[in-house]
Amino acid sequence: MEGITDEPYRIAMLKSFPEWDQFFTDFLRVPTVGKVTEKMILEHYGERIYNSPDWRKKNSFQILTTPRAQTELVVDILESLKIDHLDLNLGCPSKKVNSHYGGAYLLSNHEALKKILDNIRSRFTGHFTVKMRVGYRDDKNFSESLKLIEDAGVEAVTLHARTRDQLYKGVADWKYIKEAVETINIPLIGNGDIWVADDIENIFNETKCHSVMLGRSALKTPWLAKIYKDYLFEGGYIDDTYLLYERKKYLEVYFESLLAEYREVEWHDNLILKRFKSFSRNLFDDYEDFESIRGLFLRSESLGEFLDHLYRLKG
């Protein structure tokens, strides 16, 4: 996720919440001009992750490209580095990205999309997947997009069940995930508004998708993969008291592991505080007085004050 899943974040999650199966880098914008170097690619992926065979297996590299960008150069470097998994972003709704014919825009231009997919597939021998939305303006060419993607040799599709024009409005419509499962013969990963363990179970049952990808809920509950495993163990039930108990326990683990990783790369305390505040939006939602708790964290004037609130919250 852009602005979140950099290397320190992914390492902190790998260490603290090993129940997650897979992590993605945020998207690397393939440059149109200028040099593309191995150093740039490794920095985006994270060199410590690259040098750890176990972490590498769990980390996928996402790119966002346009018809004019230097896709070949980036893909050739990924191939030479033997990166296992490359994911192409066809979901980004940003006006700037779309005006350069990248992200979700490509779902409305199949000729350009096919060229990009063929280009990547002919150069990359590892696992190649795409992350898409239902369409750009509407769902008119949804099934054609899916078939084009499958025919290009893409090995799995993650579908955020909204169109680009819907941005984040309303609720993701999982009927499109079901439709995609029935349209193509490659694994379909369901995404969009999966917030709690029940949602994971429901989307599997309703759509028969292969697996799920979580965005905002992984920020709200970074230990959600563990909660889901507990939920399955308990036969499909988890009560609110348990959720709050786990939140109290893991909030500290979460921030402490992030702190250790940001310190490892020598981030300044002010930058760490800024990041911590940006992660705090929904982290306290299970508390009865979550708004006032969140306010305390967001108003912290120093990293020390933020951490004091954290330790006091645990009680």
Ligand SMILES: Cc1cc2nc3c(=O)[nH]c(=O)nc-3n(C[C@H](O)[C@H](O)[C@H](O)COP(=O)(O)O)c2cc1C
């Ligand atoms: C802050 C933020 C950053 C995101 N960055 C990316 C990204 O880099 N690549 C990507 O494929 N999707 C990105 N997304 C979209 C999510 O992966 C996901 O498709 C979307 O949030 C819907 O799923 P959710 O309801 O689980 O959040 C981002 C979303 C948010 C909120």
